[in-house]
Amino acid sequence: MDESRRDRDEEGRARNARPRDGLGRPLPYGAAGVERQPEGVVRSPEETVREAQRLLDAGMPFHAHEVFEDAWKSGPEAEREWWRGLAQMAVGLTHAARGNAAGGARLLRRGATAVEGFLGADPYGVGVDGLIRWARELAGRVDPSGREGADPGHRSAQAAPGEVPAGREGVPVLDAAAEAPWLLRGDRPKE
Numbered sequence: 001m002d003e004s005r006r007d008r009d010e011e012g013r014a015r016n017a018r019p020r021d022g023l024g025r026p027l028p029y030g031a032a033g034v035e036r037q038p039e040g041v042v043r044s045p046e047e048t049v050r051e052a053q054r055l056l057d058a059g060m061p062f063h064a065h066e067v068f069e070d071a072w073k074s075g076p077e078a079e080r081e082w083w084r085g086l087a088q089m090a091v092g093l094t095h096a097a098r099g100n101a102a103g104g105a106r107l108l109r110r111g112a113t114a115v116e117g118f119l120g121a122d123p124y125g126v127g128v129d130g131l132i133r134w135a136r137e138l139a140g141r142v143d144p145s146g147r148e149g150a151d152p153g154h155r156s157a158q159a160a161p162g163e164v165p166a167g168r169e170g171v172p173v174l175d176a177a178a179e180a181p182w183l184l185r186g187d188r189p190k191e
Helices: 045-057 061-074 077-098 101-118 128-142
Strands: none
Touching: 045 061, 045 077, 061 077, 077 101, 077 128, 101 128
């Protein structure tokens, strides 16, 4: 690969071709990575929820965020805030699992706020109240200060898989699969 040229997809758009890990972090060229989520897939809302749940359960919230993003971009205007909020929560979990506590907490809270307008409606069987509780509780655990990175010029270091970010000892790096929410109303089915 010529490092001076930008990677392009089949349509000629700039797209990084480096392989990615399960949390969407780029790996070196030639490394074994996780297959990317295809972009621009139009699914039914029920298929979107089912596929996102599968990815969340597999510890791949970055990929789940891409599924929600497809629904956000292709769905009806009245549902855009719903899907955007779900995408923000999934990417918030991604950042928290990468060790970016402030960014993760910020996105979890932002996503919870975005879906508040759907309380009581439970679109497509998703338990909105439980999802909001999950996002806010997790945000409080990963960034208990609630300051969400008070220094706007500071970006949290991101940990490599299984590592704590440099200078961030004591910051929880989460297991994304163990922390994944159950999207549908009611209890998770027994396995």
